[in-house]
Amino acid sequence: MTATAAPPVPGAARRRHPARGRSLWLLVLLGVLGAIAAASVTVGSREVEWSDVLAALTGSAEGFDQAAVAKRIPRTLLALLAGAALAVSGAVMQGVTRNPLADPGILGVNMGASLAVASGIAYFGLASATGFVWVAIAGAGATSVFVYVIGSLGRGGASPLKLALAGAATSAALASSISAVVLPRGDIAEGVRSWQIGGVGGATFDGITQVLPFLAAGLAVALLSARGLNLLALGDDLAAGLGERVAVTRTTAAFGAVVLCGATTAVTGPIGFVGLVVPHVCRLLVGVDHRWLLPFSALGGAALLTAADVMGRIVARPGEIDVGIVTALIGGPFFIYIVRRQKVRDL
Template sequence: MTTQDAPTLSGAATVRRPRRGRALWLLAVLGVLLALAFASITVGSRDVAWSDIAAALGGGTDGFGQAAVAKRIPRTLLAILAGAALAVSGAVMQGVTRNPLADPGILGVNMGASLAVVSGIAFFGLASATGFIWVAIAGAALSAAFVYAVGSLGRGGATPLKLALAGAATSAALLSFIRAVVLPRGDIAEGARSWQVGGVGGGTYASVAQVLPFLVVGFVVCLLAARGLNLLALGDDLAAGLGERVAVARAAASAGAVVLCGAATAVTGPIAFVGLVVPHVCRLLVGVDHRWLLPFSALGGAALVTAADVVGRIVARPEQIDVGIVTALIGAPFFIHIVRRQKVRAL
């Protein structure tokens, strides 16, 4: 699994950041996330008062305000968890493939998870949230393996451009399969179409509790793989010379990324571009050391998805725009910028 480009070693990102500077950025991002979480609880089709928040936290559900807060709290928790999972998954995929274009959505991993869930519902009567998660993880793993195999064909191996093209083609094919499964089934068509957009509006305490163990496992695996990712950024030969078992490190990191992506997609639907945008921004703030990059990406992804959810509720009052649409509006121009920058470097 090697590529020609090593984005983690390019440009100003290679400058070492002092620990004090990283700590300040950590506090800043954490403060932004807390402010966004508060906004997510208080902002919606109708704003709520402090008394409603206090009553809802105490278990009260009387009146519109308290009921709204009681519904928004698990929604906010789900946005934070899903955003963190998708951002860390994207950062790990970029580190494993040394591909600046790697992202669960761009590489077709999200769509593989989606097809697995839709097929499970349509053909096997899948109904439990835990079942959704297991099936989504399996679909994400198969899709990731297929895209990498296709992108590795030919001269030069899995270059960033070939992986991006393979991912785009795979995503288009999988989307067609999803439509072929859903369209004849009127009983699941409406719910499946809504879920495919990607959003956190259906978040409940039950769904958060069911997905949390999978996300914890994925986060732990990815964090344990951080040192290996740092060595992989130097190239396979040098990493092996430094004592790293390249295949094991790459497989472990990939497994953690797939678990995070699959579990998040199972409960929110496919939310694209979070794993692309956030790691790139975080590298500018804290550098390329994955021991810092992965935790920062988690906070940044949580902040981005929470902000997208709040924006979607504000701009379309009293209706709402799903998170997947907002992140696509942010991420698509960013993706074009990255592609153009890589093309210029290749000239």
């Protein structure tokens, strides 16, 4: 597969990012994540006291503030889970394709999951969260294969630019298809359009419980693929020479990423750029070793998406801006920066 120059080998990354430094960054990231989660529970259209938070946690919420906190708790939990899943999915996709521009949104994977869910609702009466997840994973997987095949055509194979262009074109086509599916159905059009923006405002413990096994399975597959992704970074030929089954490793890791992306999209709608921004930032902290990069990406993604949700509640009080819009405002400039940073001949 032809792509950008391979990143430094994991051994070199370990020398530049010793375990002590990584442990320190881990503690810092955990502290930041805890502070953001606390802010997510207490900050919104109106701020609440910690006594109201404790009352909501013990199930004795009676007042308006306590009821608001009771609704924010599953919202915060979903933001943490969705952010972690999208960031790990993006990191795995970048490792599998050796493409610095890889992201579930940029490659059209989110939109493929969205079209599958919209079609299931419109044509098959799909209503359960579990049903959404299965259909979304199937749509995400089919789109991933399609984009990779299209991006691999012609000379040079699957270069970053070709994959990004194939993903953008596919995403645009799928978005138009969603409109074609939904517009004739006035009974579902408003709900699907609202869901398609991407957000965590409608989170419930029941929905989280139904999607949690899929997220856990996808995360486990991704983490178990970390060593294989390190070898893939050295190039397919060298990885095969070291005894790695390249096709199996790439397929397994991609499956984990698709499950994470599809399951998340099923409950939050398509949220972009988390899987692009977070892995790049985490590489600056811990290097390219996926055994560290994936866990750090999970924590960083959880922090970013939850912070974006809090920001969306603050800037438009007493209303709110959906988290999908906030992440687009953050990720769009970052995407331009990544593109400009790469040499044109490498893309």
